[in-house]
Amino acid sequence: MAFSRNLDPRTGLFLRWPVLAAVLVALPFIGLTGYELHLLIVSAIFVILSSSLSLIMGYGGLLSLAHAAFFGIGAYTSALLFMNFKFSMWVGLPAAGIVSAIAAICVGSLFLKVRGHRFVITSLAFVEIMRLIAVNAVDLTRGQMGLPGIAAPVITIPGVGTIDFASKTAFYFLAVGGAAICVWTVARIVHSPIGWGLLALRENENLGESVGVSAFRHAMIAFVVGAFFAGIAGSLYAHYTGFVSPDLFFFSYTVTMLVMVVIGGKATILGPIVGAIAFTFLPEYLRVVAQYRLVLVGVVLLATVLAFPNGIVELWSRWLRPAFLRLRSRDHAA
Amino acid sequence: MLDLLPQFVFNGLLIGMSYALVAIGMTMIFGIMNIANFAHGEFYMLGGCITYFIAAKLNAPYLVAVPVSVAVVTGLGFLLERVVFRQLRLKSAMSSVLATIGLGLILQNGALIFFGPQPQAIPTSFSAFPLQLGPIFTTEARLFAVAVTAATLVLMYVFLNHTLYGTAMRATFQQTEAAALVAIPIDRMRGITFALGAGLAALGGALLGAIFFVQPAMGATESLKAFIVVILGGLGSIPGSIVGGIFLGVAESLGTVVSSAYKDAIGFVLVIIIMLYRPDGLFKKS
Numbered sequence: 001m002a003f004s005r006n007l008d009p010r011t012g013l014f015l016r017w018p019v020l021a022a023v024l025v026a027l028p029f030i031g032l033t034g035y036e037l038h039l040l041i042v043s044a045i046f047v048i049l050s051s052s053l054s055l056i057m058g059y060g061g062l063l064s065l066a067h068a069a070f071f072g073i074g075a076y077t078s079a080l081l082f083m084n085f086k087f088s089m090w091v092g093l094p095a096a097g098i099v100s101a102i103a104a105i106c107v108g109s110l111f112l113k114v115r116g117h118r119f120v121i122t123s124l125a126f127v128e129i130m131r132l133i134a135v136n137a138v139d140l141t142r143g144q145m146g147l148p149g150i151a152a153p154v155i156t157i158p159g160v161g162t163i164d165f166a167s168k169t170a171f172y173f174l175a176v177g178g179a180a181i182c183v184w185t186v187a188r189i190v191h192s193p194i195g196w197g198l199l200a201l202r203e204n205e206n207l208g209e210s211v212g213v214s215a216f217r218h219a220m221i222a223f224v225v226g227a228f229f230a231g232i233a234g235s236l237y238a239h240y241t242g243f244v245s246p247d248l249f250f251f252s253y254t255v256t257m258l259v260m261v262v263i264g265g266k267a268t269i270l271g272p273i274v275g276a277i278a279f280t281f282l283p284e285y286l287r288v289v290a291q292y293r294l295v296l297v298g299v300v301l302l303a304t305v306l307a308f309p310n311g312i313v314e315l316w317s318r319w320l321r322p323a324f325l326r327l328r329s330r331d332h333a334a
Numbered sequence: 335m336l337d338l339l340p341q342f343v344f345n346g347l348l349i350g351m352s353y354a355l356v357a358i359g360m361t362m363i364f365g366i367m368n369i370a371n372f373a374h375g376e377f378y379m380l381g382g383c384i385t386y387f388i389a390a391k392l393n394a395p396y397l398v399a400v401p402v403s404v405a406v407v408t409g410l411g412f413l414l415e416r417v418v419f420r421q422l423r424l425k426s427a428m429s430s431v432l433a434t435i436g437l438g439l440i441l442q443n444g445a446l447i448f449f450g451p452q453p454q455a456i457p458t459s460f461s462a463f464p465l466q467l468g469p470i471f472t473t474e475a476r477l478f479a480v481a482v483t484a485a486t487l488v489l490m491y492v493f494l495n496h497t498l499y500g501t502a503m504r505a506t507f508q509q510t511e512a513a514a515l516v517a518i519p520i521d522r523m524r525g526i527t528f529a530l531g532a533g534l535a536a537l538g539g540a541l542l543g544a545i546f547f548v549q550p551a552m553g554a555t556e557s558l559k560a561f562i563v564v565i566l567g568g569l570g571s572i573p574g575s576i577v578g579g580i581f582l583g584v585a586e587s588l589g590t591v592v593s594s595a596y597k598d599a600i601g602f603v604l605v606i607i608i609m610l611y612r613p614d615g616l617f618k619k620s
Contacts, residue, residue, distance in 0.1 A: 032516040062429040099387045110610055117569070121561060122609045125602040128558065132602070136595040251554065255435060262432055291447050298439030305433040306421050 024176055028169045041240060043280040044175035045233050048182045050260040050272035052229035055186045057258075058266035059195060060222035061202030062115075065254050066107070066123035069130045070100040070227040072248040074234025079147045079244045087237045089153035089165075093232060100231025104224045112219045115205070131249030146245030150238050165239075175236055179273075182229045187269050194221055199243065199267075259297055263304050265311025274313060285306045340469045342587045348476055348545075350583020352378075355538035356556055357563035357575035358490065359495040359531020363571030365507045366527045369422060369430045373438035374535060375557030377578040379550060380407050380441065381536025382543030383449045386456045400540045404533050411532025415525050438557070445550035453547035460544070479541040486537060487576060494572065503527060507570070535560075562601040568614045 011081060053067045077099040079094035087095075111122050131279075141147065152165040165171045183284050189195050197218045200208040205215050238244045247253075256279065264275020286293050308314055360374045384403035388394045394402070418437060422430040460474035494500035505513040506523040512522050538550065539556075563582050567574025582601060589597035 057428065061428070063431055110606075114610060114613075117431075118609045120370065120427065120431055121565065122606050123604040124558075124561070125609075129599050129606075132596065132599040136599075198366060255439065258432065258435065291443075294443035295440050295447070298436045298441075298443065301436030301439065302418065302433055305425075305429050305436065306418075309425075309429060326497045329438075 025173075028172050034168055037172055039071070039280055039284060041168065041172050043178040043277045044172070044242070045236050046257070046260060046276035046280055047179040047273050048229050048233040048236070049257050050264065050276040051179075051183050051186050051269070052226040052233075053265075054261045054266055054268075055189065055258050056222050056226040056257060056259060058268070058272075059190055059198045059202065060219055062112075062219060062223070063120050064123045064223070064226075065120060065251075065258075066111075066126045067226065067230050067257055068249055068251075068253040069127040070104060070230035071234040071237070071244075071253065072127075072130060072134065072244075073103050074100045074231025075238040075244045075248055076141065076147075076234075077231065078235035079150050080140070082150050082239075083147055088151075089235065092239065093235045095194075096231040096235035096238075097228045098231070100234070101224050101228040103149075104227030105220070108220050108227075109224045111217055127249055127251075127254065131246050134246035134249055141246070143331065144246060146243055146247075148243045150242045150244070151241070152239050171240055175240070176200045176322045178232060178236055183269065183273065185225070187227070189221075189225060194218060198222055259301055261311075263300060263311055265313030268313045269308065271311045271313040275311070311333075324333040339467060341471065343584055344377045344470045344472065346478055346584030346587030347580060348583070349542075350580035351480060351487070352538040352542045352579075353559055353583055354487065354576045354579030355483060356535040357567070358446060358572055359534045360560045361564045361567065361570055361572060361575040362503075362507070362527050362531050363419075364564065365572075366503075366510075366524055367419060367423060368427075369419060369434065370427070370561075372431060372434040372436075372557055373441060374531070374560060375553040375555065376438050376441035376445075377411065377532040377535035377553075377562040378556045378560075379445060379553030380410070381539030382456070382548035382552065383445055383539075383550060384536075385540040385543055386454050386548045387449065389457050390454065396456065396460075396544060398430050399456075403540050404536045404614065407536035408529045408533035410565070412525055412529035414532075416527035420521070420524070438554070442550055445553075449548075449550055451459050451550065453549040455547055456540075456544045458544045466599060473545075475544045479545060481482070482537070482541060486523055486534070490534075490572075499526070537569040559601070562605050565605050565608050572612075 027040065032040070049067065049071060053064070056062050056064050056067070074096035077096040079088065081087040081092045082089075109125055111119060111126070114122065135143050137143075152171060153165075154162060154164050156162045163170050165174055190198075197208065197213040200211075200213055201215050201218055209215055213264055234248070237248075260275035260279045261272050262275075264273070264278070265271020283293055283297075286296070289296075304311060345407055356374060356378050359377070360371055363369055363371045363374070383405055384397045384406055385396070388402055389396050389401035392399075414437070417488075418433065422433055425433075458475055460478065462473065462502070464471045470590040492500075494504055502513070502518045503523055505528065506518055506520055506527075507515070510520060537553075537555075559582065564575050565578075566581060567576070567578030585600070586597055589600060
């Protein structure tokens with residue numbers, strides 16, 4: 001299949017899977033500091049969030065501001081299962097995904113009937129309601145105090161020994177594995193009849209419906225799959241940081257995810273990955289200019305929307321790569 | 335409890351009128367440009383912060399600081415319409431929402447750099463002693479805010495209904511193409527609408543800032559509240575947003591008596607229900 005060789009035909013980036021996998025496996029062992037490894041883990045969690053959001057907003061054309069809600073629902077599901085029933089992440093992780101997906105089915109069956117501004121605003125109201133529940137249902141969530149002490153899982157493989165995922169190196173593989181499964185699933189959906197349907201509906205919903213592509217059903221699939229992975233990301237986050245609080249539902253989380261998707265490139269596979277990594281690492285290394293950081297993010301977001309609606313990945317595929325190829329062909333000719 | 339009722343209604347009215355000031359601009363921008371402006375609350379914040387800056391740092395009297403800061407933000411609104419929003423006119427809802435989120439980030443964090451994160455009180459010459467009007471306890475600053483807001487709303491009404499510009503603006507609001515056909519300068523109308531909306535929000539911030547505190551983070555909450563109000567009143571309806579603002583303010587004030595924990599959630603639940611089932615707002619006859 002074509003896309004097993006090319007990560008994304010539109011960007012034309014030719015990524016050989018074994019090479020990429022080898023690099024990802026080698027990364028923790030090339031002498032990175034604990035801090036850099038931490039940033040890689042956070043990047044991987046954000047890759048899950050941005051790739052799944054890109055499925056909804058990039059391919060589905062639905063600007064959902066509710067993605068942070070499913071992230072938070074997943075984190076709380078995992079945390080509560082651990083705190084109340086001592087279930088480890090091996091139960092919490094799938095449970096978080098499933099609970100988020102069920103929540104998405106419930107709200108989706110109402111929200112996905114409307115489009116445009118009405119959908120944007122309802123999704124925003126939903127995440128605010130979830131935040132208020134997390135703050136006020138003190139008996140369940142301990143409100144603003146949050147839920148601390150969520151342990152990372154431990155796995156015992158007979159003959160190999162015990163792996164404690166409290167170690168950053170071990171958790172790195174867990175997070176990167178999760179990110180890889182998410183990106184792969186999103187890519188599979190995008191390059192399937194469901195993905196083609198989504199694109200058709202995004203470009204012209206009436207026309208799509210008239211040839212028998214159900215807008216509601218397709219939007220629902222994107223929304224629920226996206227929410228499932230947001231829940232998975234939430235569970236990983238909860239077990240990695242060991243702490244969840246209502247802050248997970250803050251608008252700033254939503255904005256972070258949006259920025260990663262939009263600046264990376266919203267209807268591409270690679271864009272959200274690049275965006276997630278860039279916007280995890282850049283803010284950390286821009287600490288020198290800490291106070292200007294968010295202003296800068298705002299400027300870049302605004303500029304991207306106005307000038308490069310398809311993100312920085314397009315910058316590569318439209319200008320840099322052709323320039324690069326021209327340069328190379330000139331070298332060959334010479 | 336019941337004897338406190340007028341007090342709660344008065345407090346709610348005060349907050350509600352400020353919601354209305356922000357919501358009018360937001361609803362006008364939506365009506366005339368089809369943009370849900372997530373950055374609109376930032377004009378409210380800037381109005382408050384600039385008033386604080388002029389009154390506290392430049393030692394100007396409060397009554398001078400308010401009109402100056404409103405004028406500054408009005409100018410900024412006019413400029414932003416030219417530079418940013420004009421480009422967004424033909425873009426999708428997604429692009430325009432994302433752009434206004436970016437603009438909100440810039441304005442909020444720019445203000446954070448300039449004014450610092452601490453909540454500040456705007457110094458005024460009003461007496462801090464409470465006044466008693468029948469069953470209601472209030473202060474001079476609160477009375478001033480209510481009076482100025484009420485006067486502004488009346489002026490807005492007169493402007494929209496009894497002046498040439500106001501009529502042209504309403505025409506653009508209702509049917510842009512038809513308005514253009516009768517030689518109404520659409521671009522200029524959009525500029526004026528945007529500047530006016532920004533100025534009204536700034537006035538709200540300058541007035542309420544003298545009663546509560548001002549800080550750069552206050553704009554984001556105000557945007558959310560204004561969204562609720564705009565939706566309660568019907569997207570694009572100016573009278574709706576005034577009634578919606580006062581309705582939300584009073585409902586929140588009374589809601590504090592019933593359950594303070596979930597009072598904010600009521601607004602958002604209403605928003606979802608209205609967006610899904612009554613997109614023209616609560617008050618419009620179907």
